[in-house]
Amino acid sequence: xxxxxxxxxxxxxxxxxxxxxxxxxxxxxxxxxxxxxxxxxxxxxxxxxxxxxxxxxxxxxxxxxxxxxxxxxxxxxxxxxxxxxxxxxxxxxxxxxxxxxxxxxxxxxxxxxxxxxxxxxxxxxxxxxxxxxxxxxxxxxxxxxxxxxxxxxxxxxxxxxxxxxxxxxxxxxxxxxxxxxxxxxxxxxxxxxxxxxxxxxxxxxxxxxxxxxxxxxxxxxxxxxxxxxxxxxxxxxxxxxxxxxxxxxxxxxxxxxxxxxxxxxxxxxxxxxxxxxxxxxxxxxxxxxxxxxxxxxxxxxxxxxxxxxxxxxxxxxxxxxxxxxxxxxxxxxxxxxxxxxxxxxxxxxxxxxxxxxxxxxxxxxxxxxxxxxxxxxxxxxxxxxxxxxxxxxxxxxxxxxxxxx
Amino acid sequence: xxxxxxxxxxxxxxxxxxxxxxxxxxxxxxxxxxxxxxxxxxxxxxxxxxxxxxxxxxxxxxxxxxxxxxxxxxxxxxxxxxxxxxxxxxxxxxxxxxxxxxxxxxxxxxxxxxxxxxxxxxxxxxxxxxxxxxxxxxxxxxxxxxxxxxxxxxxxxxxxxxxxxxxxxxxxxxxxxxxxxxxxxxxxxxxxxxxxxxxxxxxxxxxxxxxxxxxxxxxxxxxxxxxxxxxxxxxxxxxxxxxxxxxxxxxxxxxxxxxxxxxxxxxxxxxxxxxxxxxxxxxxxxxxxxxxxxxxxxxxxxxxxxxxxxxxxxxxxxxxxxxxxxxxxxxxxxxxxxxxxxxxxxxxxxxxxxxxxxxxxxxxxxxxxxxxxxxxxxxxxxxxxxxxxxxxxxxxxxxxxxxxx
Numbered sequence: 001x002x003x004x005x006x007x008x009x010x011x012x013x014x015x016x017x018x019x020x021x022x023x024x025x026x027x028x029x030x031x032x033x034x035x036x037x038x039x040x041x042x043x044x045x046x047x048x049x050x051x052x053x054x055x056x057x058x059x060x061x062x063x064x065x066x067x068x069x070x071x072x073x074x075x076x077x078x079x080x081x082x083x084x085x086x087x088x089x090x091x092x093x094x095x096x097x098x099x100x101x102x103x104x105x106x107x108x109x110x111x112x113x114x115x116x117x118x119x120x121x122x123x124x125x126x127x128x129x130x131x132x133x134x135x136x137x138x139x140x141x142x143x144x145x146x147x148x149x150x151x152x153x154x155x156x157x158x159x160x161x162x163x164x165x166x167x168x169x170x171x172x173x174x175x176x177x178x179x180x181x182x183x184x185x186x187x188x189x190x191x192x193x194x195x196x197x198x199x200x201x202x203x204x205x206x207x208x209x210x211x212x213x214x215x216x217x218x219x220x221x222x223x224x225x226x227x228x229x230x231x232x233x234x235x236x237x238x239x240x241x242x243x244x245x246x247x248x249x250x251x252x253x254x255x256x257x258x259x260x261x262x263x264x265x266x267x268x269x270x271x272x273x274x275x276x277x278x279x280x281x282x283x284x285x286x287x288x289x290x291x292x293x294x295x296x297x298x299x300x301x302x303x304x305x306x307x308x309x310x311x312x313x314x315x316x317x318x319x320x321x322x323x324x325x326x327x328x329x330x331x332x333x334x335x336x337x338x339x340x341x342x343x344x345x346x347x348x349x350x351x352x353x354x355x356x357x358x359x360x361x362x363x364x365x366x367x368x369x370x371x372x373x374x375x376x377x378x379x380x381x382x383x384x385x386x387x388x389x390x391x392x393x394x395x396x397x398x399x400x401x402x403x404x405x
Numbered sequence: 406x407x408x409x410x411x412x413x414x415x416x417x418x419x420x421x422x423x424x425x426x427x428x429x430x431x432x433x434x435x436x437x438x439x440x441x442x443x444x445x446x447x448x449x450x451x452x453x454x455x456x457x458x459x460x461x462x463x464x465x466x467x468x469x470x471x472x473x474x475x476x477x478x479x480x481x482x483x484x485x486x487x488x489x490x491x492x493x494x495x496x497x498x499x500x501x502x503x504x505x506x507x508x509x510x511x512x513x514x515x516x517x518x519x520x521x522x523x524x525x526x527x528x529x530x531x532x533x534x535x536x537x538x539x540x541x542x543x544x545x546x547x548x549x550x551x552x553x554x555x556x557x558x559x560x561x562x563x564x565x566x567x568x569x570x571x572x573x574x575x576x577x578x579x580x581x582x583x584x585x586x587x588x589x590x591x592x593x594x595x596x597x598x599x600x601x602x603x604x605x606x607x608x609x610x611x612x613x614x615x616x617x618x619x620x621x622x623x624x625x626x627x628x629x630x631x632x633x634x635x636x637x638x639x640x641x642x643x644x645x646x647x648x649x650x651x652x653x654x655x656x657x658x659x660x661x662x663x664x665x666x667x668x669x670x671x672x673x674x675x676x677x678x679x680x681x682x683x684x685x686x687x688x689x690x691x692x693x694x695x696x697x698x699x700x701x702x703x704x705x706x707x708x709x710x711x712x713x714x715x716x717x718x719x720x721x722x723x724x725x726x727x728x729x730x731x732x733x734x735x736x737x738x739x740x741x742x743x744x745x746x747x748x749x750x751x752x753x754x755x756x757x758x759x760x761x762x763x764x765x766x767x768x769x770x771x772x773x774x775x776x777x778x779x780x781x782x783x784x785x786x787x788x789x790x791x792x793x794x795x796x797x798x799x800x801x802x803x804x805x806x807x808x809x810x
Contacts, residue, residue, distance in 0.1 A: 001600060001636050003663055004568060006539075009514040012669045034469075042467040048460035051681070055453035062447040062649035064439075097502060097675035104674050108538075109414040130673045133513075134411075163409060195406060231406050244467035246680040258408055264417045268535045269509045270502035274679040275651040276456070 007113070013129040030386040033354040035173065035329055036377040038304075041297050042244045043288065050284035054276055061279060067267045068259070069095025069251070070278035076285045077237075077251055085222030086235065088253045094262050097273045099203055099250035102236035103127055105265050106164070106199055106252065107134045116160035120148060122361030122370075124173045124201065127166055136163075140364040145323060147179030150186040157194040164199055165191055170216050171204040171328025174361045174372035178326055181217040188223045191232060198224075198233045203241050203250075204328035206294050209302030216327065221253065231255035239281060241329070242294050247277045298327065301376050304383070305331060308375040311387035317394060329376045332358070334369055339397065341371040347396045353389035412518070418534045435791040438759040440578065440734060441782040443709075446702050447649045448693065455689035459681055466684060472672045473664070474500025474656070475683035481690045482642075482656055490627030491640065493658045499667050502678045504608055504655035507641035508532055510670050511569070511604055511657065512539045521565035525553060527766030527775075529578045529606065532571055541568075545769040550728060552584030555591040562599040569604055570596055575621045576609040576733025579766045579777035583731055586622040593628045596637060603629075603638045608646050608655075609733035611699050614707030621732065626658065636660035644686060646734070647699050652682045703732065706781050709788075710736060713780040716792035722799060734781045737763070739774055744802065746776040752801045758794035 054061055068074065074090035081088050096102045103126075111117065113135035119127070121140030131138050139160055142152040147169060156162070165187070169179040179187075191198050200220045208216055218226070221235040231254070238250035252262060266272070284290070308331055309324050319336025335341065342357040358370025378386060459466055473479065479495035486493050501507045508531070516522065518540035524532070526545030536543050544565055547557040552574060561567070570592070574584040584592075596603050605625045613621055623631070626640040636659070643655035657667060671677070689695070713736055714729050724741025740746065747762040763775025783791060 001602065001634070001660075003515065003602065003660075003666075005666060006513065006515055006517045006520075008517075009666050009670060012666075012673060036469055039464045039468050042464055044460065044464055044467065047467060048457075051456050051460065052453075055449065055456065059444045059447055059449055062449065062452060062651045063444050064441055064645075064650040097678065100673075101675035108411065110408065110411055112411045112413075115411075126673065126676075133670070133673050197406065197408065229406070240469075245469040246467045248675070248677070248679045255406075255408075261408075261410060261414050261417075265414060265538070268417060268505075268531065268538050269674070270506035270653070271531075272653070273502065274653045274682050276682060276685075277679050280681075 007135060008133045011132045011135055013132045028352050029349070029354060030352060030378055030382050030389065031354040032373040032375070032378060032386060033356050034374055034377060036374065037241055037245065037329070038297070038300070038376050040379075041300060043293055046284060046288045047244065047247075047280065050280040050287070051276070053283045054279040057279070061275065065272050065275040065278075067263050067272045068093070069273060070275060070282060073278045073282040073285075074251075076282055081253055085218050086225055086253060087230070092253055092256055092259055094252045094259050094266060095273055095278060096250045096252060096266070097248045097270070098240055098245070099201060099236040099238040100126060101269075101273075102250050102252045103199065103201065104130050105262050105269065106234055107131060107136070109258070109261050109265050110163050110197075111136050116162040118153070118156055118160070118162045118165040118196070119363050120167055120172070121364055122174055122358060123166065123363065124168055125360050127201065128361070128363055131166070138363040140362065145175075145177045147177070147183030148187055150183065150190060153187060154190050157190055157196055161194070162196050165196055166199045166201065167220070168201045168204075169220055170202055171207060171325055173204070173328070174330050174356070174358065175332040176323055176325025176328050176330045178216050184217055184220055184223050188220055188227065188229070188232065192224070192227070192229050200233050200235045202235065203238045205237070206242050207298045207301055207329070208327040209298060209305065210326060212295055234258065242290065242297070243281065243284065247281055248274060249277055249281055301329070304375045304380050307380050307383050308373065308387075311383050315387055315391055317391070329374055331373045331375055333371050333373055334367070335371070335394075337369055339394075340368045342368065344393055344397050348390060348393040351389040351393045353386050353393065355390075412540060413538045416537045416540055418537045433757050434754070434759060435757060435783055435787050435794065436759040437778040437780070437783060437791060438761050439779055439782060441779065442646055442650065442734070443702070443705070443781050445784075446705060448698055451689060451693045452649065452652075452685065455685040455692070456681070458688045459684040462684070466680065470677050470680040470683075472668050472677045474498070474678065475680060475687060478683045478687040478690075479656075481687060486658055490623050491630055491658060492635070497658055497661055497664055499657045499664050499671060500678055500683060501655045501657060501671070502653045502675070503645055503650070504606060504641040504643035505531060506674075506678075507655050507657045508604065508606065509535050510667050510674065511639055512536060512541070513674075514663070514666050514670050515568050515602075516541050521567040523558070523561055523565070523567045523570040523601070524768055525572055525577065526769055527579055527763060528571065528768065529573055530765050532606065533766070533768055536571070543768040545767065550580075550582045552582070552588030553592055555588065555595060558592060559595050562595055562601055566599070567601050570601055571604045571606065572625070573606045573609075574625055575607055576612060576730055578609070578733070579735050579761070579763065580737040581728055581730025581733050581735045583621050589622055589625055589628050593625055593632065593634070593637065597629070597632070597634050605638050605640045607640065608643045610642075611647050612703045612706055612734070613732040614703060614710065615731060617700055639663065647695065647702070648686065648689065652686055653679060654682055654686055706734065709780045709785050712785050712788050713778065713792075716788050720792055720796055722796070734779055736778045736780055738776050738778055739772070740776070740799075742774055744799075745773045747773065749798055749802050753795060753798040756794040756798045758791050758798065760795075
């Protein structure tokens with residue numbers, strides 16, 4: 001039959017990346033496309049033991065739980081956030097199915113069709129998809145490797161009176177960029193002046209490659225709290241990158257009044273997220289050296305990032321530039337002007353390597369000669385082969401281009 | 406700060422029941438209000454052992470999973486549905502966070518503000534809340550204990566050209582009613598003629614109190630499949646009531662084209678549901694006598710229902726009538742005309758017993774002298790006390806009414 005789809009469904013955006021990822025499964029493909037953490041670093045034994053301990057508790061573990069999430073885990077997360085400069089309490093937290101659901105619930109609660117939302121350019125693809133499905137008017141704000149440009153932000157806050165600003169200011173996706181302290185302060189102050197709340201998405205912030213003890217600048221939420229306007233920032237985090245994605249546990253830290261509305265939205269969406277996962281995480285955090293684990297994972301990711309960067313450097317592709325991110329999971333590669341990575345991709349897949357073309361991360365005019373490379377998931381010993389394959393794809397692209405011209 | 410909420414947030418409806426349920430926690434309160442399965446019947450040891458087996462598999466268990474859900478579990482669910490007359494394959498299934506998320510994703514994918522949706526009257530409260538948040542025009546269809554009235558349905562299909570019909574035709578919530586085979590056929594045929602898809606919500610269908618081997622009539626989905634229009638029905642089920650709610654695993658069975666769109670909506674909503682839960686369920690279904698467990702649980706629920714019914718009968722409240730449902734979790738009690746159960750509730754809470762006033766389940770004009778009583782969660786030995794407390798509340802209500810009149 002002919003289903004009559006909603007406008008939301010018709011505005012879910014392209015599933016291009018999804019289709020790419022399907023192509024990259026199996027065979028000899030080396031995928032630098034996904035945003036996957038390294039499986040070999042998962043604390044499998046500690047997680048196994050944490051799940052085991054859940055079933056030593058009362059039978060209530062299998063009953064319906066609170067929409068807000070398992071209270072002791074909220075308490076533990078609140079403790080961690082307080083240590084990171086965000087003085088929130090357990091009842092200012094809502095647990096979600098990954099931080100993806102945090103983004104979705106916040107949009108559902110704040111965004112009507114046509115509402116303006118400011119984003120970085122480029123920004124997280126799945127946030128663009130969520131905003132698209134709520135038919136937000138997505139306005140990209142100019143920026144550079146230090147963060148959003150305060151002048152362009154000020155202009156667009158005044159012009160569009162946006163409902164929300166969405167950003168990944170620390171080890172960002174897709175660029176790996178980290179906003180400077182000065183930019184963080186400027187953005188918080190501008191949004192405060194204009195009364196535009198900020199959705200700060202921070203899945204990668206704890207994956208810092210700096211020597212132990214060196215942290216990235218305080219979160220936008222911490223900055224806002226220090227200025228006495230903590231309710232300006234809706235902060236989301238997740239255990240997906242610091243423990244494991246399968247546990248599907250993220251959170252929103254926000255003002256109590258907003259958490260109450262978000263909880264009602266979540267109740268309509270799915271009643272509550274998985275309690276067994278939440279209880280296992282709470283047990284894990286009690287019994288496991290998470291800080292030590294994060295340090296070890298970050299160290300290895302830093303090594304992997306350097307390895308990828310070195311392989312790119314060794315090949316010295318004409319016009320290619322990239323950053324060496326200070327943390328996170330992604331390296332942002334810009335090729336010579338004129339090379340369209342979306343057209344390069346099929347050649348790369350033929351050679352057995354996958355990446356995400358940069359253009360999908362732009363709400364506005366894309367820079368088509370960019371790509372996002374993940375360095376956390378591919379075993380380091382395969383990185384030279386990945387770079388070789390990319391090089392062959394580039395050679396093929398250039399040969400085809402010169403034939404056409 | 407002043408958050409500017411979306412229309413969806415402003416239309417999430419009252420959280421009255423949520424507030425009631427909060428009041429019923431702890432103390433000596435006997436709650437017949439929630440829709441909770443019996444904790445003492447959870448197959449805790451089998452579930453524990455199933456989770457344990459998950460961690461004997463590869464490390465990939467902790468990685469991101471497919472949006473559609475763990476493929477082997479989809480295969481097992483497809484097998485079960487085939488045995489229930491619904492010939493679907495694994496790729497016509499999407500796993501969700503409980504069947505609540507199934508309802509939400511279907512509405513997100515089909516409903517625009519102002520779209521008409523037909524529902525039973527009364528119907529599942531949280532479905533009304535979801536429909537409200539998508540700002541559907543909710544149209545109640547007349548019905549009785551045998552199901553929707555085909556004449557009223559025909560009229561409203563023609564008049565409103567609804568996007569969807571939502572129903573819980575088997576051991577319904579809140580009434581416990583089960584549609585007859587004739588009504589099922591009539592509803593499927595009418596919706597087919599008018600091109601209105603049906604969302605069949607079937608969380609309770611396997612909890613039958615009839616002697617073993619006697620099943621309720623085939624699902625609307627099975628009826629539609631038998632007529633060659635299986636794509637007319639979007640069927641949702643869940644393990645919440647037959648295994649345990651905490652595992653948060655439900656599903657949608659629907660036409661492949663619709664599943665593809667729903668999967669994109671789910672990707673935006675939360676990427677995917679908990680993989681550990683899904684893998685544990687798959688292991689459980691391989692190693693556990695689920696059919697035997699469902700039979701044992703249903704037998705006990707039938708006993709509990711009879712116990713509650715007997716306690717009500719023994720008290721012979723003037724004008725009180727109720728059904729004895731053939732399965733499920735709820736008994737629908739109608740008191741004498743003029744008694745408003747929403748005003749009775751505070752007196753009942755004072756006496757130490759909770760229920761849900763029937764009026765919240767109506768999209769249209771409510772029958773205010775009704776209430777929903779859950780009989781699965783309260784230990785049977787406490788049911789006489791629950792009935793005594795209700796009786797005292799009723800006496801207090803009548804005394805106050807006679808003073809006022």
